Amino acid sequence: MWLIIIGVLLGAASLLCLLWLGVPLMLRILQSRALVSRCGHEQLVALTFDDGPTPELTPRVLDLLDELEVKATFFMIGQRVLSHPEIAREVSKRGHEVAAHSMKHLDTWKVGPLKGIRDVSEGVKLMNEQSLSPNLFRPPRGRATLGTIFQALRCGCSPFWWTHDSGDSGFTPGRCKLGLRRFIRHGRHSPLTEQQIEGMLQKSTRADWIDEVSEVGGVVLFHDAPGDQPSLVELTLSATRELVLNARERGTRFVLASELR
Numbered sequence: 001m002w003l004i005i006i007g008v009l010l011g012a013a014s015l016l017c018l019l020w021l022g023v024p025l026m027l028r029i030l031q032s033r034a035l036v037s038r039c040g041h042e043q044l045v046a047l048t049f050d051d052g053p054t055p056e057l058t059p060r061v062l063d064l065l066d067e068l069e070v071k072a073t074f075f076m077i078g079q080r081v082l083s084h085p086e087i088a089r090e091v092s093k094r095g096h097e098v099a100a101h102s103m104k105h106l107d108t109w110k111v112g113p114l115k116g117i118r119d120v121s122e123g124v125k126l127m128n129e130q131s132l133s134p135n136l137f138r139p140p141r142g143r144a145t146l147g148t149i150f151q152a153l154r155c156g157c158s159p160f161w162w163t164h165d166s167g168d169s170g171f172t173p174g175r176c177k178l179g180l181r182r183f184i185r186h187g188r189h190s191p192l193t194e195q196q197i198e199g200m201l202q203k204s205t206r207a208d209w210i211d212e213v214s215e216v217g218g219v220v221l222f223h224d225a226p227g228d229q230p231s232l233v234e235l236t237l238s239a240t241r242e243l244v245l246n247a248r249e250r251g252t253r254f255v256l257a258s259e260l261r
């Protein structure tokens with residue numbers, strides 16, 4: 001009898017766990033496929049910048065986007081908006097889209113369920129208080145749970161991921177392949193070495209992923225916050241420039257992330 005009860009409880013817990021993590025994963029896979037298909041069909045590119053605003057990089061990104069005459073979507077961390085509200089407002093003032101990226105950038109897989117959910121709502125609330133009114137939410141590290149997805153929707157923000165990683169956070173650049181292994185490893189990658197980054201900087205004009213996005217479109221993940229390796233900042237700027245110039249040459253149209261919802 002006890003064995004049956006334990007078995008049922010274990011089964012229920014496994015099912016709950018599967019739904020908690022599996023539904024967001026399915027959503028991400030489905031959205032990624034839909035984005036690839038729509039961007040490819042209409043030749044669209046959305047530039048997205050995560051983890052700002054920061055005084056070190058956001059103003060440089062804004063100046064570059066002005067020079068290139070292109071608009072982008074900035075997924076901001078609440079705590080950084082609180083530290084640099086004037087930069088956050090400047091992003092919006094220059095015609096870019098502002099979206100939510102949680103309050104403290106907590107990895108929802110590593111914190112308690114309520115903490116992860118609170119991180120979402122506090123981030124959106126803070127941005128609303130600053131009159132930034134986001135309507136998209138990007139889960140930190142791309143990781144979400146059923147709880148964080150529901151909370152984002154409750155706060156009026158649709159979850160939004162990406163199709164291509166620029167590699168400027170020290171991740172291998174290219175199309176995001178959402179196999180289970182990649183999904184589990186995401187966020188636990190070891191940083192690229194300085195030598196590898198230097199190599200990426202030198203061949204950025206010929207990088208395969210820039211060629212691919214220029215040709216078939218996509219949603220590209222960049223960062224407007226400097227990480228541990230200073231050379232990655234230069235990669236953000238040079239890859240943005242190369243992508244915009246290459247894509248424009250091939251007739252690709254740039255859109256804001258919310259236009260692809």
Ligand SMILES: [Zn+2]
Binds near residue numbers: 050051101105140141
């Ligand atoms: Zn992030």
